[in-house]
Amino acid sequence: MEIASLTIAAVRDTLLSRRASAVELATAFLDFAQAENPRTNAFLHFCAERALAAARRVDDAIARGEDPGPLAGVPIAVKDVILTAGVHTTCGSRLLERFVPPYDATAIARLETAGAVIIGKTNCDEFAMGSSNENSAFGPVRNPIAPDRVPGGSSGGSAAAVAQGTAVAALGSDTGGSIRQPASFCGVVGVTPTYGRVSRYGLTAFASSLDHIGPFARTVRDAATVLRVVAGRDPADATSAGAPVPDYPSLLDGRVKGLKLGLPREYLKDLTSETGDLIHRAAATLESLGCELREISLPATDYAIACYYVIATAEASSNLARYDGVRYSARSPHSETLADMYRNTRGEGFGAECKRRIMLGTYVLSHGYYDAYYLKAQRVRALIARDFAKAFEQVEAIVAPVSPFPAFKLGEKVDDPVAMYLSDVYTITGSLAGIPCMSVPCGTTAEGLPVGMQILTRHFDEATMFRLADAYETTQRR
């Protein structure tokens, strides 16, 4: 059996036809993922015991003739910012190297209730801050397609694992593009659902008004299946939404004829590269399926990066204040007083990018600058959200690039924070507006590097986004 290309449906078929047990499958994936890991450094830790226990529950359910759940026996990788009870959760940080969470994130509990087998925790930029995975305290992840290049970030390990085939699907987190950009760089599907669609209970907070959990998979249908399981209201997260969750996979009927799609002028005007050609070609394919394309304008786009980095760093400086040496495993041994313990624990524990963002966030919130930066950025955010609301009066979905360029070389942008921040230009706007957005592979450059097309829809309309992405994906498989 070729496990690296299995889909959720194939796993189910394998189990129900008794060609392999869930325990056999979990063992095969754990062996494969551990053998492959030196190539990419995608996983930080494996949880064999937990995986095999979950697999046994699936096998027992099948033996009893019960429905083993929509994700029965599906090996899943989880970004190491999402809490797993009894399994190390480091957030890619030295500070949490020894941290073992006492409870599961709601998304994790929902996955396992649905029969999923969590095999390990994936590498990421420290506290999900970065666009290349080079900010992990445990070494960068290498792109499985081109090992001298980054997998994107911050959910680089999850994207790489799914691309490599060491997991059938994965969970990541997205604050400004951390699911879509690595999905695009690694040639897999990555979904950032509507803000509030998936409970963040047990997701380590980075910027609370922007943080999302979302799935990675190799097909649109698989990503939709995972989202269906993890989405929905959770009493443990007051920001989780009560909107009903449709059965996404059953809505993938290929019916996209007459769908009105917007191409944002501001996203495409500077895009003359191969990425631009591939996005235009993908849009033409959608047109050939009967979609109506029209140019739209999102005039505040130019201000999105500045807006995002003010808001995200301000919220991060507050959220990361809890790592003070009192509760979360790490404490500097070189401190006589409480105040020194705080300062030294944080100074020794955080990596360069976290410190930079804590400094920026503290600065923009500090006395005398709050109005000029933070309040101003929140007003600009309202304009960006208004742009999308206006666009969605004319169109049902927006088609755009994910990143201005494909995966770049390791080390290429690491010394220039502004250049690194600018690479998030097309993903940040959707995050600020809180609308669903995803990356779906739309071809490769002459060098063989994957490029993703971004699809954005109205709040809570993941169904249209998936339907469109699935119809497009079908044309690419022919």
Added chain:
Amino acid sequence: MKIGETEVRYVAALANLALTDAEIARFQSELSGILEYFDKLNEIDTSGVEPMAQVLLAADPAATLREDVPAPSLGSEAALANAPQAGAGYFKVPKVIER
């Protein structure tokens, strides 16, 4: 917006972040560069626009309320399991009272 060494040290103190002299020097130039980029926000007219603090989604104001019923909590053993130093059911920290 350029920021100087004094300001970098002031912000580091607010953030409870011990920085080396090399880090202070590096942040001076890096933060100045980023803040200069942030000045772009002044180019856009936001008069009359309400700040957006949260993605506001239409919902019943009571949607997030639930019955107030007691439920088991984590318990102090689990809550203290990751403490760098714990004792007698508490988190222990260095002496707080300074002369």
